[in-house]
Amino acid sequence: MNFNEEQVISEISSIFSPLNQKNPRVIVGIGDDAAVVATDKHSVITTDMAIEDVHFNREWSTAYEIGSKITVANLADVYAMGADPQYLVVALTLTGNEEMQWIKDMARGIADTASASDSAVVGGDISRGEKIMISMTAVGSSRLNITRSGARVGDSIYLSALPGWSRAGYEILSKKIPQSSVHTRALAQFKSPELNPTLMRSFKSAHAMCDVSDSLLVQANQMSKASAVALRIDSRKIERAEGFADLAAVAHSLDVDVWDLIAGGGEDHVLLATGINLPGIHIGDVCEGSGVEFLDMKKAPESWRHFN
């Protein structure tokens, strides 16, 4: 063991606490039985965890990337409700074989990503385990409650960005594909998915919204069912999206169908929304009926979603 619990808590606290001290809404920060924070009338709460060798791998990703990625997953779920993230707590399992610098880098990845979304880590728990595990809970301020059930006939359907990059990055790494410049964006999105707070907040007039972390196909079906409408997605509109040609080139290098990446991949933390005149990529329309229809697609995309 390179450290004891008190040292780890002290090092991590010194990374998270400055964000609390600058934040007048954090009344009691790290170090007591619980944090005390100012909350609004309605709050959102969500939790998402990342486990070594299931969701991440220390050979593939840096500590900073691992910390950032799980933070993005939690923040995206808050934005997907039309809410604004405010507070995070982190339960962390360490094996005892990590270097202190690795732990500090991971905490820095969490802190920087939280800070970019005006959020602060206000508490945590630390334990020993056989694998590294980061379990995070995000609390945010909600005024809107944009659920999956608000899609209306006549709405347009939007994505905040083209999905598929994260799955492509996973394929490159897991199949040990020789890496070239065509793979850069996919690898970056897998290791540390981008989260643009300004873009995420620009969807607050959506009627229905969710993130597509479980794949576009799975989550469009969930939205269709929850809203009792049909979602008609036009593949040609997606083909015109920024990055499509590049993603198609990556898919070609991997010998997979680009639509399997776009519709069947996951972990992109892209928003799927319906409404009128939303930003992002207009990909189709909400119609009467049920289910999800992909127009002009040669074969049905597969979903890779499984128990992880």
Next chain:
Amino acid sequence: MNFNEEQVISEISSIFSPLNQKNPRVIVGIGDDAAVVATDKHSVITTDMAIEDVHFNREWSTAYEIGSKITVANLADVYAMGADPQYLVVALTLTGNEEMQWIKDMARGIADTASASDSAVVGGDISRGEKIMISMTAVGSSRLNITRSGARVGDSIYLSALPGWSRAGYEILSKKIPQSSVHTRALAQFKSPELNPTLMRSFKSAHAMCDVSDSLLVQANQMSKASAVALRIDSRKIERAEGFADLAAVAHSLDVDVWDLIAGGGEDHVLLATGINLPGIHIGDVCEGSGVEFLDMKKAPESWRHFN
């Protein structure tokens, strides 16, 4: 594998969701990107996890007890701030070898314990891992913010109950002591520590408070330091507490000093509080100075606290 992720989520949701549906403050419950709940001006947030073979053991405890115990740990941290628990989220790692009945029993242990404190599980995450892990976050309504730093010279010091039982239970199980009726209470408190919401809420006029889950000795020292006062604890007062003679008999059967259990044990989720005319056991007084003094104790108690 005995089940898939969807089945587990469906079974667990059917245990947690009725508590949400009865609760008008849960606006969006389990099943969307995040829960939406009504919050007050100030909220407390705390997180605490339990890992198989570190914090619990499937041979020693039932699934119901394991679920209940981690819930008690989280709720106690909320009560220790003078706050009222309201909402829980649960991140759960399963190995895939569990029987569905085991998982349902664990969820029932969580749900029943939450319900007894007027709290509801509003969301979660589920993943596969090599060990069972339950990471929980509790959110509660705070009007008081009773921290560790409010102890004043002249305050009396109180415990909500006699601590040491949980550690005694752990010793019985880990040392494979032949069990007799003298061990019943210790085993019960280790497997599923008691939480009396009415008692926990009766400490709201405390000046300083924390729970003693890291041991009385460790947490009294933290309170002394945070409040810049001395805590003078009278061993004779503790000897008059309900259960002391029984705990001393357990200690004798284990060949350990009863004060090592009381002052050095942990995981009891008993409140340590200072103030005037509080309920519970009056164990001493707050004085000028620093540190924790145990009056009339033959040897200094040891703390078992380590990295878990």
